[in-house]
Amino acid sequence: MAVKRADAQRSIAAILQAAVDALSRDPDASVSEIAKVAGVGRVTVYGHFPNRADLVDAALAHAIEQAHPGLDDVDLTGDPGAALTRLIESSWQLVDRSRSLLIAAQNVLPPSRILDLHAAPAERVRKLVERGRDEGAFRTDLPTEWLVGVLHSVMHHAADELNAGRLESGQAAGYIAVTVLAAFSPISG
Amino acid sequence: MAVKRADAQRSIAAILQAAVDALSRDPDASVSEIAKVAGVGRVTVYGHFPNRADLVDAALAHAIEQAHPGLDDVDLTGDPGAALTRLIESSWQLVDRSRSLLIAAQNVLPPSRILDLHAAPAERVRKLVERGRDEGAFRTDLPTEWLVGVLHSVMHHAADELNAGRLESGQAAGYIAVTVLAAFSPISG
DNA sequence: AGCAACTCAAACACTGGTGTTCAATTTACG
DNA sequence: CGTAAATTGAACACCAGTGTTTGAGTTGCT
Structure with a gap:
């Protein structure tokens, strides 16, 4: 072949x-x-x-590969808060679109495989949050992993609200950013 | 009969x-x-x-009914932040346990029915958030519904992290509370 | 005690998916 | 042009679930 x-x-x-x-x-x-x-x-x-599982695997890999270039264009330098806002702006819809696909993958692939496929994009976000913590822009009384997870979680929530018609497409990114930035701020902001 | x-x-x-x-x-x-x-x-x-759907419906109703008394004991008076912390403390595991059940219901019941079943417990949280906003303890630049949703979303995220073994059972409630309170705080906190 | 209500395993028909085989046809490519 | 690769629908075996029927056995109630 x-x-x-x-x-x-x-x-x-x-x-x-x-x-x-x-x-x-x-x-x-x-x-x-x-x-x-x-x-x-x-x-x-x-x-x-050969079978449905392999197809789902390939589909997820394909989607992630496609997303990569678009996200690489986002400027993650400068003020961490502003950088995070930019990242949210250009990625939250993407993250949402992949969500259902991710569920499909979780139903048929071992967790380790899922983790592998997501390693690259997840790392980008982690790095930004790390830098924000180092520079005193983000709180350090909670683990980086937790903060990253909260970001994801709020993005998904926004997607749900959008699907349910309780949120306008234009508002979503702003809501997410404003919410997450508050959650990430050091305590005596 | x-x-x-x-x-x-x-x-x-x-x-x-x-x-x-x-x-x-x-x-x-x-x-x-x-x-x-x-x-x-x-x-x-x-x-x-008569069929599986009716059973799922009854099960969800049963679970919610069971949960009610335990949550009615929570003191929701006084400082809204403290009240919210107490509510989180005593309800986040419960919310998580119902999550999978809720997914089952969403797969077989019309959305309107789900909404009906959840009306009572959801209202309790909404009221508390409303009061917090009125008293200046919570931000008002985002809709109440959004804030309530963020609370749910972060609780679910904590549950996921717990299931994945990345979070200790004892830490979870604290993480949620600290995160959500920051997200809920008025801007010039 | 006796009857009606209840329980239960076994068997059935039905649905909707997966994955395979086959034989006929179309299409790329040297 | 000719051949090997690729595509196709139809048919097949298989599995796992739903919901029903039957008939025999058990248990609550009065």
Whole structure:
């Protein structure tokens, strides 16, 4: 299987993108649904991915890989609070879109695999928070991991509120930033 | 069907409790599993609940009803921050235990029904936050609903961290309280 | 004691998913 | 152009769940 033929490569790309789309809507999306979205026969999917779990794995990896370049453009220098606000602004929708996909992955992949796939993007955030702590902009009476988790948690909450129609798309990033910055501030702010 | 016989009542109680337990572990728990936990035949379950959805509904209602008295004991008067801390202390584990059950309910019940079942306990928290805002203890530049949601979100995050072994059971309530109080504080604290 | 209510295992039909095989057709590529 | 690769729907076996029926056995109630 030295090199795939061009139509095979096209199929694989379509299936991968379809898997990301379908699983982002419904973490339990069946192989049939994914095939339909990809505009491809179900058998073709099994021709390229041995089983559903491997397909989900590939889809998650694909989504993360796609997200990387966009996030690399964010300026994380300067005032940590402002940097965090910029990061939130450009990543919270992305994090949300991946959420359903992540659930799909958690249902079929071992936790260690999930952790591996997320290592790179998670590290970026951790670094920024670390720097904020070092420079006295963020509190140090709580572990870095906890603060990062709270950030994620609040972003997901905003996504939920948006989905439920209780929050306008334009407000969300501001709400998240204002909330998290307060939560991250040193005590005698 | 005026009055159930004693053994029927016993069965129903066992099934209800088993449903709460099983669904709190796995939101996809099958009727068979629930029956097994209840120490009862699967057919007996169908004898008392027409289908799985109705059973999940009853289980959620049961769990909420059980939780009520314990939470009614919490003193919500005095300094809003302190009151919130007390409420967190005595309710965050409870909220977590219900989370998986809530997911089960969301999978089979209409959103309106979920909202109905949660109305009473949710109101208690909303009231406290409202009072905190009125008294100047909590910020008013964000909607009450948002603040309440952030509280929930951070509690769930703590539960996740606990499950993942990254947080000690004793620390959790403190982490939540310290984080949320900071997030709730008026800007020029 | 006797009857109705209850319990339960076994068997059934049904649904919806996974993963495989096959034979026919289309398509890329040298 | 010819061949090997790729795609396809149809059919298949399999599994796990839901919900029902049956018939025999047990248990509460009066």
